[in-house]
Amino acid sequence: MTTLNPEVEELFEEQGAREASAPPARTIVVETTAAVALGGVVVAMTTLFPHGESAAPAVLAVLIVAYALAALVRFDIGLGFTSPVQLVFVPMWFEVAPAMLPVVVAAGLLLEQVITVLATRRARHPLRMLSSIPDAWHAVGPALVIGFAGVTEPSFADWPIYVAAFGAQVLVDFSVVTLRGWADLGLKPDLQVRVTAWVYAADAALMPVGLLTAVAMVQAPAAVVCLLPLLGLFAVFARERDERIRQALQLSSAYRGTAILLGDVLEADDAYTGGEHTKGVVELGLEVGRELGLGSRALRDLEFGSLLHDIGKLRVSNEIINKPGKLTDAEWEIIRRHPVDGQEMLSRVGGALEKVGAIVRAHHERVDGGGYPDGLKGDEIPMESRIICVCDAYSAMTTTRAYRRAMSRADAIAELRRCAGDQFDPQVVEALIRVVERTPEADAPVPHLRLAA
Incomplete structure (x- = not known):
């Protein structure tokens, strides 16, 4: 039987009500600040990497939809969550210009929010949906590393660059998540380490598959569609995990x-x-x-x-x-x-x-x-x-x-x-x-x- 850390258990119990309600003024200020700061970084990267080129609009559209579908497969953990988006995110490193990478990721996350509301009718306040924009901060780290390295096509010989890109992803994401959690809810960093550590471990495990997909997309951009059966399998696992967590919460209450x-x-x-x-x-x-x-x-x-x-x-x-x-x-x-x-x-x-x-x-x-x-x-x-x-x-x-x-x-x-x-x-x-x-x-x-x- 699944057992939860009591602090994490409390976060789970509060999550549903929190998503459906209007965010307090403090949350709006924190999320708006994070979104504006992300916009500033995007503008700065446009100056740093002016010659970056993205794939054809059709390929970008497919990547955005694939990212949204991957984000739908959600493994919640308190205030955070993990999704198998790394499978799609890694190919984006090579198909999207560095300065545009956070923008494309934010588009995928917003599309995921829209699909969730329409398909499941799960209540979610519109202002909470906008938190998807600062959620795209994790794309900044890889964009900077790939941009400065000048990598345009995937090659296994460049694996040290990809490791550095993933390290930058974790560093930027954890820093921003920790600041947002502390500024908004007063969450202690040590709790956030426990909550997010396995999230990054899952991302690291999925990264090689994402890299193989990127290599395949060099010859056939539609290769990203081959990830759909794997995402379906993850969706089954996510539903089963949600059920175990629900049972654990009921048992703890009992x-x-x-x-x-x-x-x-x-x-x-x-x-x-x-x-x-x-x-x-x-x-x-x-x-x-x-x-x-x-x-x-x-x-x-x-x-x-x-x-x-x-x-x-x-x-x-x-x-x-x-x-x-x-x-x-x-x-x-x-x-x-x-x-x-x-x-x-x-x-x-x-x-x-x-x-x-x-x-x-x-x-x-x-x-x-x-x-x-x-x-x-x-x-x-x-x-x-x-x-x-x-x-x-x-x-x-x-x-x-x-x-x-x-x-x-x-x-x-x-x-x-x-x-x-x-x-x-x-x-x-x-x-x-x-x-x-x-x-x-x-x-x-x-x-x-x-x-x-």
């Missing part, structure tokens, strides 16, 4: 819904364990995870693990959980089983919650190996479990119960530091202290913090 439902069941069973305490651990745990630099997937597991860390207590009677006096040895044994019981319950759900079950099982382990149920120590304990352990203790110490008053923030921090290295991971303790000390004392014991996306 896991989140199941986790929230189980949390609600726990809260209904015991208002403190499943309510105030659990919510405090979730909120504080996520902020500590961010402080430690956890990735989005680990933060999602941490969120689910924090929400469900006490789910095994559903098998413990409320008389034991809320007993004001000292527990007997037999009662302690029942309590100490709740991490194992929690894992068993989540393993029955399976999928993403099965991994969360391992985190739940280990949330009472100690870094010195003296915890339960398995006596794990140090790095044997999942980082998410170590975070939950510290946040669980801090929340418990700073929350008033029927049988004791809450500790002050200072006393709770002192206790965490005293136990760091034995019960708690010192790195996690210091991260938690940095988080809570950024919160005004009036908001203590546990700040209200944003949840993971």
Whole structure:
């Protein structure tokens, strides 16, 4: 079953609504700026390469249509996508004058938008369709390399030039995409690297086939039509991938819904364990995870693990959980089983919650190996479990119960530091202290913090 990075998953979920809606003013400014800048580059290249010649208008028309058809075969990935356009784009290097290459590519992309709207009736705002113009920035890199090299016909002897052209394509495209994503949506460059890396890998894999097509077009310009069966095959793969992604999104939503439902069941069973305490651990745990630099997937597991860390207590009677006096040895044994019981319950759900079950099982382990149920120590304990352990203790110490008053923030921090290295991971303790000390004392014991996306 396909699984998605949570950040990429969020981008997928937003994509459909984003395409159908009118772009905000900021997007219009960013896209207009990118399009105007591209126009300026085209004008400059006209001056740099004044003697460049393009193929006959009929050949250009065929290339534009072929490019549009290739662009229709779309493999979406968050805000970006890849299409087998490299199959047609490489022949364009030799059939289109360098200065006109971005223009011809933009024409192909605009035609693809028109075909998509007419053939599929998929809603797309007209202003969003104009983003096809700055999408043609990737043509600038090869146009410059081919223009300066003076290449007019494909030859395998010139392969270093073609490698340089592809490198320039990736460099220019990634630079412009990163700037547009940052200026428009505030996307971090590292996320865009993860999203687009396989896009460029696909382009590199298709480039040799595109070069063979360019060689064939020297003798028979209509040879580009031979790419149509291959594009049809890619279209089948694209549809199957879209279906797998749709199923993955539905499954992820089901896991989140199941986790929230189980949390609600726990809260209904015991208002403190499943309510105030659990919510405090979730909120504080996520902020500590961010402080430690956890990735989005680990933060999602941490969120689910924090929400469900006490789910095994559903098998413990409320008389034991809320007993004001000292527990007997037999009662302690029942309590100490709740991490194992929690894992068993989540393993029955399976999928993403099965991994969360391992985190739940280990949330009472100690870094010195003296915890339960398995006596794990140090790095044997999942980082998410170590975070939950510290946040669980801090929340418990700073929350008033029927049988004791809450500790002050200072006393709770002192206790965490005293136990760091034995019960708690010192790195996690210091991260938690940095988080809570950024919160005004009036908001203590546990700040209200944003949840993971």
